[in-house]
Amino acid sequence: MLSKLDTILSEAKELINSANDSSTIESVEVKYLSKKGALTEVLKSLGKIPGEQRKEVGQKANLIKKEITELLDAKKSSLNISSDSSKCNFDLTLPGKSPRRGGIHPIIKEMYALNDAFHSLGFEVYDGPEISSESFAFDSLNFPEDHPARESMDTYWLDGYENNSGANRLCLRPHLTGGSVRYMLQNKPPFRFVYPGRVFRNESTDASHERAFFQYEALIVDKEVPFSSVRVLVNTILEKVFGRTVETRMRSGFFPFVEPGFEIDMQCLVCEGKGCSVCSHVGWIELMPGGPPHPNVLKAGGIDPEIWQGAYINIGLDRLVMMKYGIDDVRLFHSTDLRFLSQFN
Ligand SMILES: [Zn+2]
Numbered sequence: 001m002l003s004k005l006d007t008i009l010s011e012a013k014e015l016i017n018s019a020n021d022s023s024t025i026e027s028v029e030v031k032y033l034s035k036k037g038a039l040t041e042v043l044k045s046l047g048k049i050p051g052e053q054r055k056e057v058g059q060k061a062n063l064i065k066k067e068i069t070e071l072l073d074a075k076k077s078s079l080n081i082s083s084d085s086s087k088c089n090f091d092l093t094l095p096g097k098s099p100r101r102g103g104i105h106p107i108i109k110e111m112y113a114l115n116d117a118f119h120s121l122g123f124e125v126y127d128g129p130e131i132s133s134e135s136f137a138f139d140s141l142n143f144p145e146d147h148p149a150r151e152s153m154d155t156y157w158l159d160g161y162e163n164n165s166g167a168n169r170l171c172l173r174p175h176l177t178g179g180s181v182r183y184m185l186q187n188k189p190p191f192r193f194v195y196p197g198r199v200f201r202n203e204s205t206d207a208s209h210e211r212a213f214f215q216y217e218a219l220i221v222d223k224e225v226p227f228s229s230v231r232v233l234v235n236t237i238l239e240k241v242f243g244r245t246v247e248t249r250m251r252s253g254f255f256p257f258v259e260p261g262f263e264i265d266m267q268c269l270v271c272e273g274k275g276c277s278v279c280s281h282v283g284w285i286e287l288m289p290g291g292p293p294h295p296n297v298l299k300a301g302g303i304d305p306e307i308w309q310g311a312y313i314n315i316g317l318d319r320l321v322m323m324k325y326g327i328d329d330v331r332l333f334h335s336t337d338l339r340f341l342s343q344f345n
Contacts, residue, residue, distance in 0.1 A: 001042070001049065001057050008038050009064045016071045025076060032068055039065050103345030107214050107333060110241070110321045111196045114216055117240040121233070123218060124193040128179030130200075131158070134169040136178030140300035141257040154202040172200035176217040177257055177314070180293075183219070184301025189308050190222040196317065207277045207329045214317035221303065221310035225292065230311045234264055234288070237315075242324060247273070249284065258291030258312055269323040278328050285323060288315045 015028045032039045042061050046054050104112075115125050137155065138147075158170040173179070179195045196216045205211060220230075231250070238246045247267035255261045266287045268279035275281035290313040295305035318330050325344075327333075332340050 001053070002060060005042065005057070005060050005064055008032065008042075009067065012068045013071065016068075016075050019075060020079065022076075022079070025072060025079070029072060033065065033072075039068070101345070103342065105333070105341065106325065106344040107317055107321050109344065110324065111214065111216065111317060113241065114196065114237070114315075114317075115194065117237055118194045118218060121236070122192060124191065126179070126183050126193045126195040128173075128176070128182050128195060128197065130173055130198060131170055132173035132178050133167045134165060134171065135167040136181055137171055137174055139166055140181045140297065141177055142294045142296040142300075143256045147256060156200050156202050173197075174201055175199050175314075176215045177312070180217065180219045180312070181297065181301045184221070184298070184303055189303055192218070192220040192222075194218045205331060207331070208280070208319070208322075210318065210330050210334065212334065213330070216315040216317045216320075218313045218315075219293070219310060221293070221298075221308050223308060225309050225311045227311075230290070230313065234313060238266065241320060242269075248287075253289050253291075255289055255291070257294050257297050258289075259294045261289065261291040264288045264290070266323065270326050270328055276328065278322060285319055286316070287319060287323075288313050290314055 012028060012032050015024070015031075019025050019028060029037075031037055034040065039061060042057070043065075046058050046061075049057055119125060155174045156172040158172070161168065161170045176195055176197055176199060179197070183191075183193060183195070194216065195218075196214065198212055199215050200212050203209060203211065218233075235245075235248065238248065246269075249265050251263050251265070253261045253263035264287055265284040267273045268276060268283050268285050270276050270278045271283065273283040275283050279285050290311065293310045293312060298305040298308060298310070318333060321327070321333075322330060
């Protein structure tokens with residue numbers, strides 16, 4: 001065994017001396033020092049050698065291992081090879097890969113654009129929590145206790161609050177309007193503000209319906225808020241969003257929190273009014289319900305309806321973005337499909 005070690009050392013010395021490139025050095029390293037290298041094999045077999053001899057062979061093997069390592073290091077430095085680069089098989093002169101850059105989601109982008117547009121018209125931007133209560137979502141918005149709309153909103157009620165009611169029954173907000181009451185309770189009129197955000201409905205999804213989607217609501221409260229000025233405001237905002245005049249129509253609608261209620265539809269820009277899956281083949285998209293706040297809603301916000309009046313506008317933000325870019329399926333927004341999302345960066 002001792003003579004075998006002498007042979008290993010002399011062979012290794014010879015190979016190292018004659019080596020003049022990194023791949024030869026590497027192969028010597030593998031041949032003697034790797035897990036299956038000749039020297040490692042000797043050290044592994046020590047258990048089979050009798051007592052006294054084992055000690056002698058072990059010591060000698062370790063000395064040889066040290067000597068070969070030192071010789072390899074000396075050779076590497078003489079050849080100007082660092083330990084790391086000797087293991088590097090890459091061409092370091094190749095250009096690097098630039099990391100993929102993130103971008104802002106198209107809905108959030110549009111939200112920011114609307115914030116700017118409304119801000120330039122004197123509106124404050126307000127934010128409220130996504131978890132609401134029955135009190136803000138329904139009670140304060142003039143929904144009678146047995147009103148079917150409470151059920152038709154398909155609200156996600158939070159577990160553990162089933163047996164409570166009012167402020168103690170929590171839900172994911174089914175609409176933003178409850179947030180306006182929070183604002184009214186904290187501020188004195190006159191004021192005008194917008195409050196964008198995500199809302200949640202437990203309903204089946206299709207090309208134009210999602211369980212989580214974005215709304216963009218505005219409320220003006222003043223001593224006099226003429227209907228005509230609301231119409232002008234809506235048209236101004238739509239023009240800013242689309243960069244051109246958009247066909248709209250106004251019709252009456254019923255919502256418990258407004259009196260009288262209206263709905264503004266815009267002509268479907270995906271099909272230019274011809275009919276497609278986005279507009280359910282009618283050529284028009286319900287874009288924003290609204291109307292003057294019901295006196296009970298103003299009262300819930302601590303505002304005297306005898307002195308103050310107002311106007312709500314509630315924009316369906318997802319639909320607005322779909323119209324702007326001609327997107328025919330709302331589910332794409334939450335699909336996390338980077339091929340879709342990267343188009344907007
Ligand atoms: Zn259409």
